[in-house]
Amino acid sequence: MGTFGFIIHPIDVSDVARKYPIAKHLPGRLVETVLSHLPPMKVSQITGVRSQYGQADGWFVSVPLVPRLMLGLPEKRVMAKIIDACNKAADLGAKVVGLGAFTSVVGDAGVTIRRNVDVAVTTGNSYTVATAIEAIEKAARLMEINMDEANVLVLGASGAIGRAVSLILSDEGRRLTLCARDMGRLEKVAETIVSETGMVPRVTRDLGAAVREADVVICVSSALDAVIEPDDLKPGALVCDVSRPRNVSVEVKRKRDDVLIIEGGIVKVPGDVDFHFNFGFPPKTSYACMAETMMLALEENYSDWSLGREMPVARIKGIARLAKKHGFEVAGFRSFERPVTGEEIERIKENARRRKARRGLPLSC
Helix, strand or coil: CEEEEECCCCCCCCHHHHHCCHHHHHHHHHHHHHHCCCCEEEEEEEEEEECEEEEEEEEEECCCCCHHHHHCCCHHHHHHHHHHHHHHHHHCCCCCCEHHHHHHHHHHHHHHHHHHHCCCEEECCHHHHHHHHHHHHHHHHCCCCCCCCCCEEECCCHHHHHHHHHHHHHHCCEEEEEEECCCHHHHHHHHHHHHHCCCCCCECCCCCHHHHHEEEECCCCCCCCCECCCHCCCCCCEEEECCCCCCCCCHHHCCCCCCCEEECCEEEECCEEEEECCCCCCCCCCCHHHHHHHHHHHHHHCCCCCCCCCHHHHHHHHHHHHHHHCEEEEEEEEEEEEEECCCHHHHHHHHHHHHHHHHHHCCCC
16 A cells, blocks of 8 residues: 655634634734744644546645745745655655655755755645646637637746647647746747747747737746736636736736636545545545645555656656556636636636627637
8 A cells, every 4th residue: 555645834813723713813913923833743644545547645734834924934944844744755655755745845845855854855836837727728618719719828838837838838738928037938939849849939028919919828837926917808808827826916816807726636535535634625536736646655656756857758647647547637617716607617618708899809719
């Protein structure tokens, strides 16, 4: 049987309250301060991950830091806590450890952490990218966007993840616009796409114009602040925000009821999995990065599958094949930490139709 650990941390104080209800009655900053002085801790044991090819059990281990502290405290201090958490998971019996949320963002995306622990480490980014592409294709169908005709924008295309996403989409024949700050690096990505797929993408540094023209936007930029605001998107646009911190302002969710923002897919986990912890998802579902760690354990493949800033396409396609083998699949969408329902998507489509009609715009891309 395979074993794994997964490192989590609270997104905000409400997450702490799921485990410790008293936190609901205390000032948020006080809770954050108390947490910052605590060592990593075992949150729960994960049981019941099963496929016809294997079985695995694991543990959630928490680094008790909210994102503000993850990015604001000295990097060495944060890295030390993550390393301690990985070592705790290894002591519990984990043979591969996944880095969740901001624990995979701090520093060099797990490389230094791996050098300081005696267990395999993965960020889960390969399956995150694979599910983002799968979720975009699925959401586009629900939004009645024809991906064969859509203008697809990859924001942050010069980075490792953006490059991989762009190559995969180009290989599928998608019409791409690539956007990033570094035009030299962006043009190199475009040259690689032409060489490997025959597709010729458009490249630009003009983020505002690119977003306004896009039917589908995939956000993989490393920008620290939101770069997409409510007025930037066309009615009926579909956005998949893979980045952490988010590229899409929370104001878009509040002010634009005619666009769909998703964070990638909710992943259905095979077997009768019980996380023994409520992280806000429906039963038997997880984040993609968690799922990648489970797959490696099911395979008893204790390798550093996704590590560092490079994102080889072969690894992304490889983990997608493992997902299919073991029965992992995209089961739903989330937007700003909340599930997206079919009824909500229908409302968004109707609102988009009305807004397009008022502007005299075509009703489809």
